[in-house]
Amino acid sequence: xxxxxxxxxxxxxxxxxxxxxxxxxxxxxxxxxxxxxxxxxxxxxxxxxxxxxxxxxxxxxxxxxxxxxxxxxxxxxxxxxxxxxxxxxxxxx
Amino acid sequence: xxxxxxxxxxxxxxxxxxxxxxxxxxxxxxxxxxxxxxxxxxxxxxxxxxxxxxxxxxxxxxxxxxxxxxxxxxxxxxxxxxxxxxxxxxxxxxxxxxxxxxxxxxxxxxxxxxxxxxxxxxxxxxxxxxxxxxxxxxxxxxxxxx
Numbered sequence: 001x002x003x004x005x006x007x008x009x010x011x012x013x014x015x016x017x018x019x020x021x022x023x024x025x026x027x028x029x030x031x032x033x034x035x036x037x038x039x040x041x042x043x044x045x046x047x048x049x050x051x052x053x054x055x056x057x058x059x060x061x062x063x064x065x066x067x068x069x070x071x072x073x074x075x076x077x078x079x080x081x082x083x084x085x086x087x088x089x090x091x092x093x
Numbered sequence: 094x095x096x097x098x099x100x101x102x103x104x105x106x107x108x109x110x111x112x113x114x115x116x117x118x119x120x121x122x123x124x125x126x127x128x129x130x131x132x133x134x135x136x137x138x139x140x141x142x143x144x145x146x147x148x149x150x151x152x153x154x155x156x157x158x159x160x161x162x163x164x165x166x167x168x169x170x171x172x173x174x175x176x177x178x179x180x181x182x183x184x185x186x187x188x189x190x191x192x193x194x195x196x197x198x199x200x201x202x203x204x205x206x207x208x209x210x211x212x213x214x215x216x217x218x219x220x221x222x223x224x225x226x227x228x229x230x231x232x233x234x235x236x237x238x239x
Contacts, residue, residue, distance in 0.1 A: 013144045014164050018171030022220055045151065049164040053219020056208070 008038030014046050105145065109156045112146045113193035120186045123178065133175040143167050155198040162189055162199075162207050165218060172217040185214040 012020065012035070019027040106112040119139040126132040143163050150160035166189055173182070189207045193199060211218045 013140070014167035015140055015171035018168050022172070043147070045147070045160065046164060049161055049168070050219070052161075053165075053168065057219055 009041055010035040010038045011041045011043070012046075014049070017042060017046060017050065106149060109150060109153070109159055109199065110194050110196065112142075112149055113159075113190050116142055116146070116190040117187060117194070120183055120190065124180070124183055127178055127180065127183075128176075130175070132178060136170065136175055136178075140167065140170060143170075157199075158201050158204040159193045159199040161204045162193065165189070165204075165208060165211065168219055169211060169216045181214055182216060185211055185216055 012031070016031050016034075020031040023031070106115050116139070119135070119142055123132060123135050123139065126135055143166060146163045147160065150156040150163065166186065188210055192203050192207060208218055
């Protein structure tokens with residue numbers, strides 16, 4: 001009996017990871033086909049950088065939402081007072 | 094798609110500065126090919142050099158933030174087709190690579206400056222979530238809400 005060969009290991013670079021996770025259907029298929037005969041490896045560094053990208057984008061979305069919210073509520077449409085004026089009214093000195 | 098990171102070649106740069114200069118030279122080769130299909134092949138060569146940069150940069154902790162720049166560029170290139178390359182994109186790539194040509198530690202602030210420059214230049218810096226499209230897609234899947 002022949003020795004059982006372990007599957008080939010395929011190391012994906014960052015671009016291939018982006019193709020696989022976010023690419024066009026054809027890009028995803030191309031990566032899937034390229035790694036079909038082996039185990040897929042992704043460097044820990046690349047994984048962490050990907051996560052950092054996700055987190056930074058979430059932070060920036062939150063920041064943009066806060067800025068947008070502050071801009072839209074800066075002027076009260078009824079009496080023209082700012083939110084800080086409202087706080088002063090709610091908590092009189 | 095897959096690359097043997099351990100593969101050595103005669104042009105393998107020895108330091109971060111060498112790598113940065115090599116990457117800058119690659120970007121200069123892209124410029125005359127903009128809007129031409131031969132650009133795609135040059136981009137593949139740039140990606141190959143970027144992948145080889147992992148070996149050099151991961152060996153020195155003080156270069157790890159430049160390795161983050163390399164990974165950032167790799168991710169950005171993965172999101173761009175060759176038709177999307179403009180002089181502005183190439184300028185942003187030059188600024189990113191040029192930051193690594195100096196000596197000494199490459200700081201997180203330098204990396205963050207590159208990331209912000211990419212965003213300002215309209216280059217994708219990672220997976221993004223479009224809140225407006227998510228709402229539209231959810232409505233398409235679930236049907237209009239009463």
